[in-house]
Structure formats: structure tokens, C-alpha cells
Amino acid sequence: MSLTHMHIRTYENTTPPRSKAHKAIQYGSLTVTPVLQNENSVFGAEVSGVDWANPVPAETVAQLVALQDEYGVLIFRETGLDNARHIAFSQQLGKELEVNPFYYGRENDRLGEPLLFDVGNIELDGTLVKMDSRRWHHSLGNALWHTDSTYHQHRSKYSILLSHGNPVKGGSWTHFADTRRAYADLPDSKKKDIDDLIVEHDLWHSRKLASPIVYGNPLPHELAAKPPAYHRLVQVAPDGRKTLYLAAHAKLILGRSLEDSQKLIWELIDHCTQPKYVFSMEWLSGGDMVWWDNRQSMHRANPYTETMTARDVRRSTIIDDGPLAYGVSIEERMAVERKTPNTTDP
Numbered sequence: 001m002s003l004t005h006m007h008i009r010t011y012e013n014t015t016p017p018r019s020k021a022h023k024a025i026q027y028g029s030l031t032v033t034p035v036l037q038n039e040n041s042v043f044g045a046e047v048s049g050v051d052w053a054n055p056v057p058a059e060t061v062a063q064l065v066a067l068q069d070e071y072g073v074l075i076f077r078e079t080g081l082d083n084a085r086h087i088a089f090s091q092q093l094g095k096e097l098e099v100n101p102f103y104y105g106r107e108n109d110r111l112g113e114p115l116l117f118d119v120g121n122i123e124l125d126g127t128l129v130k131m132d133s134r135r136w137h138h139s140l141g142n143a144l145w146h147t148d149s150t151y152h153q154h155r156s157k158y159s160i161l162l163s164h165g166n167p168v169k170g171g172s173w174t175h176f177a178d179t180r181r182a183y184a185d186l187p188d189s190k191k192k193d194i195d196d197l198i199v200e201h202d203l204w205h206s207r208k209l210a211s212p213i214v215y216g217n218p219l220p221h222e223l224a225a226k227p228p229a230y231h232r233l234v235q236v237a238p239d240g241r242k243t244l245y246l247a248a249h250a251k252l253i254l255g256r257s258l259e260d261s262q263k264l265i266w267e268l269i270d271h272c273t274q275p276k277y278v279f280s281m282e283w284l285s286g287g288d289m290v291w292w293d294n295r296q297s298m299h300r301a302n303p304y305t306e307t308m309t310a311r312d313v314r315r316s317t318i319i320d321d322g323p324l325a326y327g328v329s330i331e332e333r334m335a336v337e338r339k340t341p342n343t344t345d346p
């Protein structure tokens with residue numbers, strides 16, 4: 001099966017009702033309000049009590065990391081952070097931040113900052129992204145369920161998305177799915193089937209799925225900037241529970257055909273993104289910020305529309321420094337490929 005014959009994948013904008021707020025919990029000086037909660041699991045929390053006007057003390061950072069390990073997604077309202085403080089906080093969470101590979105110098109970048117990714121809808125000249133431009137089509141892939149940077153062999157652990165300006169209420173959402181709880185709920189036979197699988201992730205695969213005409217053949221500099229990467233499908237999350245490491249970037253399962261790979265990958269993504277595992281964060285004010293753990297969640301944006309208003313959101317991405325940071329080695333990959341020759345499509 002060639003990619004051009006695969007179904008285009010898109011999602012509509014969704015404006016779900018606000019999740020019922022759960023009881024706030026006091027955690028030292030922090031107040032934590034879980035978003036999704038059942039008897040076995042919590043996912044997502046709104047956190048207040050951080051003094052963002054000053055550098056965040058090391059003990060508060062440690063408390064926040066502990067909360068992040070437990071909840072997977074942390075939401076902070078009206079932080080007032082600027083680019084420099086956004087970056088400074090991100091650098092407290094890991095040794096290295098991702099550098100935007102499409103940063104072409106201060107005068108060609110709206111943010112003028114290589115450690116931030118401009119993921120809003122505003123062009124350098126202040127106008128909104130034009131419909132059917134290459135950037136518009138690139139953004140369609142962000143509306144598919146995904147995990148940031150799975151297409152990097154040295155992957156990233158956290159993303160921190162910060163809103164600037166004033167988002168229009170009711171118009172701006174980011175959606176999150178709990179891959180730990182979704183894995184735990186799989187039948188044992190399925191877990192056994194998938195526990196040892198290795199997946200090839202390719203940014204250009206998700207771009208093609210969302211926009212096959214424009215991204216059927218990515219440009220040479222695009223391909224060179226983002227070659228594919230290999231990671232285990234089932235991994236251990238920071239809290240010790242198993243989780244699914246999945247994304248729309250997931251293209252092939254080593255040893256299987258493209259068709260069989262896509263069938264299983266989307267069966268699992270559909271499983272993970274059932275309403276019981278998902279919540280949607282509404283962007284309410286400038287300064288709102290969401291910090292998520294790419295090792296134990298999936299997310300997606302709402303797609304651009306013709307009636308959208310300006311949305312200025314900027315992302316820092318913190319590179320993984322944990323034991324699974326580098327994914328699957330070439331030796332491991334070759335061993336699987338040697339065992340199962342000629343099973344993948346050219």
C-alpha cells in the first residue's frame with residue numbers, strides 16, 4: 001500500500017464542555033486541581049501557587065517535576081512569562097532545549113529566538129497564516145494526535161506551550177490523551193502482542209496523512225532536517241507504569257508491512273483517544289501555559305480554520321536525558337530486520 005492510497009486523516013475543531021473540576025489538593029505551597037481522575041489514575045492538573053515573577057526556586061521545580069510525573073500534563077494560568085523567562089524555566093527542567101531547525105535568523109523569525117518554536121498562526125508581517133500556504137498545510141499535521149519529537153532519535157521529554165496576547169475565549173483548545181491508562185486497560189493478549197515492537201517515526205508521514213497533496217513529496221531541505229527515528233512502542237513512564245509511545249508520526253512497525261503497521265498504529269491511537277482518556281484545555285488568557293510529558297501522553301491542536309483569530313503560542317521543548325532518550329539502537333534495529341526480510345513495502 002502506498003501512502004498516496006491511504007486515507008487522509010483530519011479532526012474537526014472541538015469545543016467540549018469544561019471538565020468537572022475535582023477537589024483541589026494542597027501540595028506544599030502549590031494548589032493542585034486534577035482534571036481527569038478515577039480510582040486507578042489521574043491525568044492532567046491545574047496548578048497555582050508558583051511565583052512566576054521571580055526565578056522558580058529549585059525546591060519548587062522539584063515539587064513540580066514530582067507532580068508532572070504523576071499527572072502527565074500541568075496547566076498554569078496567567079503566568080506573565082516572557083520569552084526569556086519561558087526559556088529560563090525550561091532550562092531548569094533539563095540540560096538541553098531543542099533548537100528550532102527552521103530558524104533562519106533573528107530577522108526572519110517572528111520570535112527571534114531559536115529555542116522557541118512559533119506554533120501560532122501569525123506570520124512575520126503580523127498577518128494570519130494564509131489558507132493553503134505551505135505553513136497552513138504543515139499545521140494540519142499538528143491537529144492529528146501526536147507526541148512531539150518522536151521523529152528524533154534523541155527524543156524530547158517535555159514541551160511547554162505559552163500563550164501571548166489574548167486568545168479568543170471558546171476558540172482555542174489543546175487536547176490531551178492519557179497513554180498510561182490506555183495501555184493498562186488493554187487486554188493481556190494485546191499487551192503480549194505489542195510489548196516488544198519497534199516503531200519507525202517520521203515527521204513527513206504525519207504531514208502526508210494530513211495534507212497528501214502538499215506534503216506528498218517534502219522538499220529536500222525538509223527531509224534532511226528531519227530524518228526518521230526508531231523507538232519502542234511500549235515504554236516505562238517516569239512513574240513506573242507502562243505506556244504507549246505513539247504519534248501520527250508513527251509509520252512502520254519493524255518486520256510488518258506498511259498496511260499492517262498503519263492498521264495497528266491507528267487502532268492503538270483510536271484506543272488511547274477515547275473520550276474517557278482525553279481532556280481538552282481551553283486557552284483563556286495571555287500567559288496561560290501548559291507543560292506536558294511527551295513520554296506519557298499524546299496531544300493535538302485544533303486545526304486552522306478560515307474564521308480563526310490570532311493565536312500567539314510559543315513552545316519550548318526539553319530534550320530527554322533519561323534512560324530511554326536515544327530510542328532503539330541501529331544494532332537492535334538490524335537484528336529485527338534480519339529476522340524478517342522483505343516484509344515492508346519499498
Ligand SMILES: [Fe+2]
Binds near residue numbers: 142146147148299
Ligand atoms: Fe505537538
